[in-house]
Amino acid sequence: MSDPQPVYLSDYQPPAYRVTHTELTFDLDPAATRVKARLHIERQATASADEPLKLDGEQLTLDALLIDGNPLSGNDYQVSDEGLRIEQVPARFTLESEVQLSPKDNTALEGLYQSNGMFCTQCEAEGFRRITFYPDRPDVMSTFKVTVIGDREREPVLLANGNPVEQGDLENGRHFAIWEDPHPKPCYLFALVAGDLHSVGDRFTTRSGREVSLQLWVEQENLAKTEHAMGSLKRAMAWDEQAYGREYDLDLFMIVAVNDFNMGAMENKGLNIFNSAAVLAHPDTATDGAFQTVEGIVAHEYFHNWSGNRVTCRDWFQLSLKEGFTVFRDQCFSAETNSAPVKRIQDVSFFRTAQFAEDAGPTAHPVRPDHYIEITNFYTLTIYEKGAEIVRMLCNLVGWDAFRQGADRYFARFDGQAVTIEDFVDCMAEASGLDLGQFMRWYSQAGTPEIDAHGEYDYAHGEYHLTLRQRTPATPGQVDKEPLHIPIAMGLVGTKSGQDLALTLDGNKLGKETVIHLREDEQTFVFTDVAEAPVPSLLRNFSAPVKLHFPYSREDLAFLLTQDSDGFNRWDAGQRLAMLALDDLIAAHRNGVEKVMDSRVVEAFRTLLADAPADKAVLAEMLTLPSEAYIAEQQPIVDVDAIHAAREFVRQSLAMALRDEFMATFEANRSSEPYAPTPEQIAQRSLKNVALSYLMSIEDEQGVALCEGQFAANHNMTDVRHALTLLVHSDRDDLASPALKTFGEKWAHDPLVMDQWFTIQVSRPQPEVIDRVKYLMAHPAFSLKNPNRVRALIGAFAQNRVNFHRLDGQGYALLADVVIELNQLNPEIAARLITPLTRWQRFDETRQVLMRSELERIQREPLSSNVYEVVEKALA
Ligand code: B3K
Numbered sequence: 013m014s015d016p017q018p019v020y021l022s023d024y025q026p027p028a029y030r031v032t033h034t035e036l037t038f039d040l041d042p043a044a045t046r047v048k049a050r051l052h053i054e055r056q057a058t059a060s061a062d063e064p065l066k067l068d069g070e071q072l073t074l075d076a077l078l079i080d081g082n083p084l085s086g087n088d089y090q091v092s093d094e095g096l097r098i099e100q101v102p103a104r105f106t107l108e109s110e111v112q113l114s115p116k117d118n119t120a121l122e123g124l125y126q127s128n129g130m131f132c133t134q135c136e137a138e139g140f141r142r143i144t145f146y147p148d149r150p151d152v153m154s155t156f157k158v159t160v161i162g163d164r165e166r167e168p169v170l171l172a173n174g175n176p177v178e179q180g181d182l183e184n185g186r187h188f189a190i191w192e193d194p195h196p197k198p199c200y201l202f203a204l205v206a207g208d209l210h211s212v213g214d215r216f217t218t219r220s221g222r223e224v225s226l227q228l229w230v231e232q233e234n235l236a237k238t239e240h241a242m243g244s245l246k247r248a249m250a251w252d253e254q255a256y257g258r259e260y261d262l263d264l265f266m267i268v269a270v271n272d273f274n275m276g277a278m279e280n281k282g283l284n285i286f287n288s289a290a291v292l293a294h295p296d297t298a299t300d301g302a303f304q305t306v307e308g309i310v311a312h313e314y315f316h317n318w319s320g321n322r323v324t325c326r327d328w329f330q331l332s333l334k335e336g337f338t339v340f341r342d343q344c345f346s347a348e349t350n351s352a353p354v355k356r357i358q359d360v361s362f363f364r365t366a367q368f369a370e371d372a373g374p375t376a377h378p379v380r381p382d383h384y385i386e387i388t389n390f391y392t393l394t395i396y397e398k399g400a401e402i403v404r405m406l407c408n409l410v411g412w413d414a415f416r417q418g419a420d421r422y423f424a425r426f427d428g429q430a431v432t433i434e435d436f437v438d439c440m441a442e443a444s445g446l447d448l449g450q451f452m453r454w455y456s457q458a459g460t461p462e463i464d465a466h467g468e469y470d471y472a473h474g475e476y477h478l479t480l481r482q483r484t485p486a487t488p489g490q491v492d493k494e495p496l497h498i499p500i501a502m503g504l505v506g507t508k509s510g511q512d513l514a515l516t517l518d519g520n521k522l523g524k525e526t527v528i529h530l531r532e533d534e535q536t537f538v539f540t541d542v543a544e545a546p547v548p549s550l551l552r553n554f555s556a557p558v559k560l561h562f563p564y565s566r567e568d569l570a571f572l573l574t575q576d577s578d579g580f581n582r583w584d585a586g587q588r589l590a591m592l593a594l595d596d597l598i599a600a601h602r603n604g605v606e607k608v609m610d611s612r613v614v615e616a617f618r619t620l621l622a623d624a625p626a627d628k629a630v631l632a633e634m635l636t637l638p639s640e641a642y643i644a645e646q647q648p649i650v651d652v653d654a655i656h657a658a659r660e661f662v663r664q665s666l667a668m669a670l671r672d673e674f675m676a677t678f679e680a681n682r683s684s685e686p687y688a689p690t691p692e693q694i695a696q697r698s699l700k701n702v703a704l705s706y707l708m709s710i711e712d713e714q715g716v717a718l719c720e721g722q723f724a725a726n727h728n729m730t731d732v733r734h735a736l737t738l739l740v741h742s743d744r745d746d747l748a749s750p751a752l753k754t755f756g757e758k759w760a761h762d763p764l765v766m767d768q769w770f771t772i773q774v775s776r777p778q779p780e781v782i783d784r785v786k787y788l789m790a791h792p793a794f795s796l797k798n799p800n801r802v803r804a805l806i807g808a809f810a811q812n813r814v815n816f817h818r819l820d821g822q823g824y825a826l827l828a829d830v831v832i833e834l835n836q837l838n839p840e841i842a843a844r845l846i847t848p849l850t851r852w853q854r855f856d857e858t859r860q861v862l863m864r865s866e867l868e869r870i871q872r873e874p875l876s877s878n879v880y881e882v883v884e885k886a887l888a
């Protein structure tokens with residue numbers, strides 16, 4: 013807890029010693045688990061004979077240490093806070109150690125801990141050092157043999173990675189299981205689970221005929237919530253074979269659901285461990301969104317088996333090598349199993365809201381950072397989502413066929429190795445013949461590039477001149493930025509024909525859509541033989557993670573909204589049009605001027621409703637206004653109240669003007685079909701629920717009745733939750749209170765549903781919410797020790813823009829209090845929770861002072877390295 017020091021990428025040294033084989037024995041006990049390790053260690057040829065052996069280890073009580081069977085005396089080694097050091101070791105030897113640890117006191121949920129009485133592990137990134145002394149770095153890869161000993165009654169099920177080789181009874185009511193994983197792996201992929209678990213099983217036959225047994229392990233009461241995850245797993249296994257030619261490589265694949273988990277899930281070899289929220293789903297308890305999340309995360313973790321496990325990262329600076337690639341893979345999978353345009357719209361809208369904010373704040377960092385204090389703080393939107401956007405750009409630049417060949421090369425060449433981002437990009441360059449030198453800057457340069465575009469149609473010559481200028485704003489520690497290689501997918505839409513025009517650039521006929529490569533600070537592209545005046549459709553399908561500014565008129569946007577052949581850009585045109593109207597209304601609110609609704613937005617929405625696109629899910633997205641968080645990102649100084657007022661005004665104006673259309677849309681999309689999370693049903697429900705939101709925004713009497721009816725009908729959680737949210741967020745306590753009470757009583761036994769109950773209440777726009785948060789923190793279903801509960805209550809409150817940013821600072825103080833308490837219990841979650849406070853520069857002077865003073869209050873505490881790093885950056 014004293015002045016944590018940064019680690020630098022430039023300091024990377026290959027390991028002096030490797031572990032070729034690891035044998036572990038766990039004698040499980042909540043307060044005193046004993047871990048015996050037998051490590052087969054070899055000095056690397058490149059290391060000198062007097063190189064000391066340094067093993068990582070934290071919070072371990074060392075009871076025995078032997079080299080080749082000979083006990084070491086206290087003078088032969090040193091143990092510090094960071095680990096174990098042995099000055100002299102042979103070139104090749106076995107090291108045996110025995111340590112003791114207390115899983116029940118492990119509230120950080122890293123290493124070996126207990127969740128609801130169940131033993132489980134989380135080792136990525138550096139949790140293994142809390143289990144035994146070991147070179148805890150991803151470039152040390154070893155085979156593992158693991159013996160787990162537990163209580164027959166308390167822990168009837170004993171699991172670890174790989175294949176089961178033996179099990180049996182011991183005396184005193186104990187029993188054991190032995191597992192062997194033949195694939196060398198870094199220790200961050202180690203996993204152990206022991207508890208009273210029940211499984212559902214299934215099978216999958218791989219393309220080459222390997223029979224894989226699939227097991228999903230849960231607590232007994234959750235057995236009915238496993239079907240969707242199992243189906244998702246099988247779809248993911250088939251997809252990876254078909255899309256990437258990747259087969260599963262063991263005879264057994266297991267997923268375990270645990271209640272206390274810091275992240276979504278973990279891709280441990282053969283034994284994925286999941287946050288129960290990311291794996292359990294039942295129509296009565298999970299929304300459509302949750303079903304889709306489960307499918308995406310199950311696929312993501314499965315895909316890691318190749319992109320991450322078989323080929324892993326050399327060091328943690330390369331984290332995006334596995335995460336960016338794997339997110340890209342899961343995005344493509346979900347796009348294929350659901351509505352592809354909607355998947356892209358949802359991903360991009362999240363990205364532009366949350367990752368852009370990260371890039372614009374004090375914790376901005378490159379996709380490959382060059383230093384960190386606490387690697388746990390770098391599991392960020394930049395590493396994951398921007399990393400995925402970079403991989404997507406690569407795919408678009410080289411084309412799918414070359415991309416797939418590049419991926420094949422990568423997996424073949426580096427199988428069983430720990431490698432770097434260059435290794436990946438080199439494979440893509442080799443497969444495509446493209447020079448990706450300049451492209452590599454995407455990995456080292458932080459910040460969101462902005463492109464100022466303008467275009468001119470030359471009637472006399474039938475030419476369209478498109479000029480693009482790029483700049484990337486300074487980010488902490490990176491003032492000067494170099495131009496990036498930016499692929500811009502585009503078309504020119506003829507204003508007369510409404511069609512994509514044929515594109516000719518430098519004499520080359522390019523079809524009706526092309527990707528232009530922006531490489532310089534400024535470039536002009538001259539399209540010739542342009543038959544009519546066009547409106548450009550730029551950055552189609554969000555072909556690069558940039559902000560693109562083009563001086564579109566509202567007429568241009570209304571035109572693109574209906575005419576653009578790119579579904580994503582049609583949606584985006586609607587968002588841009590709404591943004592222009594919102595900007596005016598925000599200004600009106602600030603200046604105390606009467607708000608007037610832009611009739612062009614109303615007419616655009618009327619057209620959408622009358623002449624609806626075939627994909628109802630796309631329509632639902634098009635009818636959804638930019639979120640308050642997204643609007644805030646577009647403002648130079650965030651005025652939370654003006655944004656809220658302006659957005660509400662637009663919602664209500666649309667609802668009043670188009671009341672009958674929304675009513676008709678609602679009626680046309682009601683259904684009493686049995687629930688299924690199919691794309692068609694999800695699309696229909698989302699459209700119906702968007703219509704209901706508009707009706708409820710004006711508390712339309714008939715709308716209220718429909719909403720109450722939907723809540724009471726209890727048809728599925730998507731509809732119930734949506735109706736409950738609308739009732740609770742309305743201004744009517746007579747609607748909110750009884751619904752909350754009914755729901756809370758009905759689901760008191762189900763923590764994941766109670767999380768939704770917490771979130772809905774603390775997201776209310778009404779000002780007394782702050783008291784509600786405090787009251788709910790004392791609710792028996794709440795616990796600061798459970799990350800899901802913290803996210804559902806505290807995390808959700810911090811997203812409640814009008815109330816978190818109250819002018820009396822109470823919202824900030826509440827968050828800081830929780831961060832201070834969690835800093836002791838769970839530093840990883842505490843550090844994540846601070847994020848909204850780190851964005852203080854974006855607000856007005858009064859709020860800046862309040863936010864900073866809370867950060868300073870946190871800074872005065874004795875801090876974990878996690879919280880220390882974030883606060884330090886935020887106040888720098
Ligand atoms: N690889 C894990 C990350 C867990 C790290 C937690 N400190 C989840 C994933 O990306 O699949």
Ligand code: ZN
Binds near residue numbers: 334
């Ligand atoms: Zn991942």
